Amino acid sequence: MTDQLNTTARRTTGESEAIGGSGAEAGAATLASDLSGIDATVGGPVVGTRPRSLWTDAWHDLRRDPLFWISAVLIVVFIVMALFPGVFTGKDPRACDLAAARHLPSPVHWFGTDIQGCDVYARTIYGARSSILVGILATMGTAIIGSAFGLVAGFRGGWLDALLSRTGDIFYAIPLLLGGIIILYTFPNQVGTPYIVVVLKVVAALAILGWPSIARLMRSSVLQVMPNDYIQAAKALGARPGRIILSHVLPNAMAPVMVVSAINLGSYIAIEATLSYLGIGLQEPAISWGVSISDASGLGYVRSAPHMLLFPSLFLSLAVLAFIFLGEAAQNAFDPKRH
């Protein structure tokens, strides 16, 4: 029995040395074998390729996606339109001639004229600014508020998470459109209200009602990142919570939020148009697609002058589609299953 045990023990010793790659020569020989292992890697396939992060991987995929290029070109056009409308038209959208109201498209008025005799083409071009501005600001607002709440809720957990999540649920329960109507109806615009205040009111309404979906997304994404050992490693190194959040959690958790934000941008533009159509979003004298659609859809106008409705609606749809396409392309590119 003792012999058997000793045999076992000796075998074990032998085996452990075999695993260790001969403990006796551990010194220089080990180093040499280690280094030879590295040399093999140096000669490996990674040499010559540029270092690729997950972002460059995503960009690599995006470049091959026609959906991305279509949406990117459209978005660039719309942004230029918003920044420099003069590039696209020399006409003044506010120079209206009542005598020339409701003209059909012609070489003089490409998209025709509206009920006030204003040039529909010029108004559509100038309308991009409000719509894009509302879309971008509302997206930034929801992304910032939602990400901050989601990060804190997911990172801290416990009662703070419960409090923030339930607060989000309350806002989430209010339909975006209904909530927007209530907020904007409560704070109506006066005749002299400056343009930017009118825009910011709509943005604020959308941001207040839109952040919970982003917060939920960010929270779940943070909860996926938190158990990773690199978070534990940072804690073991003594990193402060702020450092861990900004340096490790946020960069690893933000991809889904960016994708959804791009998709949301399109829907915020559509909601701005809806609110303007209802007469509580942007209002005259502000120019926006929603305002134009609202003007054009008065009783009988849809039949007598459909071009007044068609062109702003077309631009609105294209802009919404472009951002949704961009979001989908980004979603595909960030999808880990593609790599």
Add this chain to the structure above:
Amino acid sequence: MSESELSSGSEPRRALTPSGVGPTTEDLGPTRASRHVGVEPILSARNLTKYYPLSSGVIRHTVGHVKAVDGVSFDLFPGETLGIVGESGCGKSTLGRLLVSLEKPTSGSIIFQGQDITTLRGSQMRRLRRDIQIVFQDPYTSLDPRKTVGDIIAEPFKIHPEVVPAGRRQARVKELLELVGLNPEHINRYPHEFSGGQRQRIGIARGIALNPKVLVCDEPVSALDVSVQAQVVNLLVRLQKDLNLAYIFVAHDLSVVRHISDRVGVMYLGRFMEMGDEDQIYDRSTHPYTQALMSAVPVPDPEARDKRELIVLHGDVPSPANPPSACRFHTRCWRAHEDCSVKVPELLPRDDGAGGHDSACLYAEVFSKASEDITAADQVG
């Protein structure tokens, strides 16, 4: 080792207890070999426990505790490796995380260089983190995928800017890469461009960046191929010699633990069952659980394999939420007597036929003497 040597060996332990109370049984740490007499341990644990609350019900209330670590004491001496082995769920990883202060112990103390570190806060805790670092098991989740290797290894310097001046950090990172056997020119690569073994080297480089005195290795090679395991274990051995590191080496692979460890502790359900020098545990174990573990070590020689005694334990590991009374192992022990469920066996020096070492078994015996108690149902092969 005679009885008198044993008692003299336990003598310096008195100085260890921060409160300075007398050498009661609770204060006694595990046996020291004669080489440790007069040497101050660098890291000690005394009666360390970690209970996780179990809650249930609509109104969340605590209905019990998972006793992940339940009364663990040991000493780690400078430059040595303490291997910790045990089955999954025995609390060895929790112990490792307690030692690097990633978890707060429920009770007990961890003494680093004479100071209880469980009560440290703020800047003192940050200073301590330079001295005790950790290497994680999974090389795929322990490195931030969005950071370059250079960023990952330089992060310790950003958190502790006093260690290396800003201008020298890049050079220091390259030094570290070279030290762990990686090409310093790969500093701008991302983790996913490296193999598992290389990623583990990056994790080790991050662990040693602050020149720690103790490195807790939480199953550092368990996720790697066997051939790569050997390389990483050898790297750890070389770094230990060069940098005079003390390792806590947590693993479930008995062969790897034997290769790297000076001393080994065997854990079962949150407690040490046996602790001693590597040969004491592997050749002269006196605790039946250790003996069962050792009999499961694969033997490469088929003839020897046929001859040896295999101990098969019956049943599953009991729940750590409701562990067996007194000796945790008595429900699966073939040598259990009636008092094993009543009398708690302390981790004390017990005779192993060659001087004795720590064992938490009331009926500690080396395997050959005890074997007649094994019934036919207990053995296979």
